[in-house]
Amino acid sequence: MEPLPKLTPAKGAQSTSSKASPSPTLANVVRHFAVDSGSTLFATTVMTVLIFGGCCSNVYALEAIINFEPTNGTLITFVQFLFIAITGYVAQFDKTRPPFFFAPNVVPLRRWLVNILLFFTINVLNNHAFSYNISVPVHIILRSGGSITTMAAGYFCGKTYSRIQVFAVFLLSIGVSLAAWSDSKDKKTSEGSAEPVFNVGFLIIFVAQVLSSVMGLYTEATYRKYGPQWKENLFYAHILALPLFLPFMPSMRRNLVELSKSTPLELNIPFASSLPLTRVPSQLAYLAVNVLTQYACIRGVNLLAANASALTVTIILSIRKLISLLLSIWLFGNTLSVNTLLSAIVVFGAAGIYSVAPKPTLKPAVVEDKKKV
Template identity: 40%
Template structure:
């Protein structure tokens, strides 16, 4: 009974962990998409400011856990890392490029539904990079499922831009449509994200799944890179500051908690949307990094694609985004392919090789060799007694 009680307790703990992680991923990431769309509708090209705010806030939140103050030192120091710094720096470079490309694409007439569907093609990029870079081989069922996802992405992409009439403002160099530039940015982001996933998988397999350390260093080490975009970030901040002011006491939670202390305070509405985006991003990436330590990359991809389906539905319902029949068919192929991929799994288990017993060439005895020391002693004793 004691063993059964311990097993039940362990099962409850595991179930509660999964509920927490899935709540973080679905609640945080879906809220993040809602706040993101609210921002890009008024200031389409504010991706650099959003990314910088997310990275800065997550770094500040994680800093106390990764520094300590030695007794004989004047300044605090970082705690000893479980993973070498150069491994984190490679992942930081890839993660930073992926975040920048995905946010920049929103400024080139890429709708949030198309953004969600296109990024769902990560399974295709993972399989392609795994085949060519890591020399992995996949079952035919998985290839078919991935082809379904690929076809769905292409159909949804073409359906999304087929009704757009190019205007003078939306045509860039040599007659190239803006949405083509956005799709190219998304494509590059998906490929880099697949390479990041393979590198992260190899790192965790070698050094252990230290997801909190990865969450901190993936954001902290990328902060100096934003100096390249400081002018763009400043102009985007001014654009957010020009939005209509909102009194803080008019907000449901803030007004009830702080009361008259903030009665006269007011902030631009888009800064509140940015704060909501940053907070939800912290919850979202915490759930994703934590799930990497609890499950396989396949399970993580399936959960993330299901989360994107929920985000897509919310985007259509809340922001009245237009969805064509072709785009609906493409979405269906994407998520059906994802489901089929998850059902295939990782292929049949490897066949266990038969054990062979090595014998001395001069031995004619058909008795198997002894395995343990006690067996050898017993056999020597029987031989001595028989003689």
């Protein structure tokens, strides 16, 4: 909250009575409180709707596409990046700065390049993991172990953690390991396969989680130095990553052709009942829904990252993943074994313990270094 202005009589002006002087001060206090609390409540509401509404509803469209063809992960990622890059360009457009017409960036571009490589790699790896016979519920559970890698990365960056946080992370590791083992056992029993191909998927998700933790801490440091430039981050992370998809173009084209051949879906256009029904391939409709909800989700996550620490972001996203898991089970009738359900309870319970534990602090040596800077 900005400091209240001092109410002192101007030179040459007549002073008011002592009874009237507190009134303007009280009015200013009320006004500043209303503006500050109102804006905070509005920002919190927007973040909640974008994250829980966008991210959770995104699961429905994602699983519908993955169930149709598990190798569609890279295509989904590319379409998401393309859409967010286009919408971000509209916000960053500046007609006075040819030839690209980008608005001047606050954060140096070389610093965003690290974020771009990490963000691109994480998204491609997470979606590519579906190609190795990993179900969406188990995928959610495994990705919920992000607190483990966040703590490890934070420790190497100079943060210390309480015993409660360490215990919570220990529970998380047990829960994630149990989920991986249970899923591996179930697939081997049902398919009779001696070659556990899906273990490669587990490794891919683990690598993505490590990179995600590094990116979270790096982004937190960037915002701390240059301010919460989340819109700038969102734009550059997507538009500059588009050329990285060029090697995947042939496979993405084949996947897009397959999606266009899916069963037509009849759509009723609102307020246009007189028009004939519109028929579109169902998988393309799911792809459009996935892109729109992912856009809302990413905006919410970036807005949260600009106003909270990497640890807080990890915990809130873990809660979101729990809701996504329940939606996946309910909407698609996914059946999880007892061990997998137990692992989900352990993972999300540990995330809850982690969230109420004392906040991490910087090591004394790091604090002294920051003071010198």
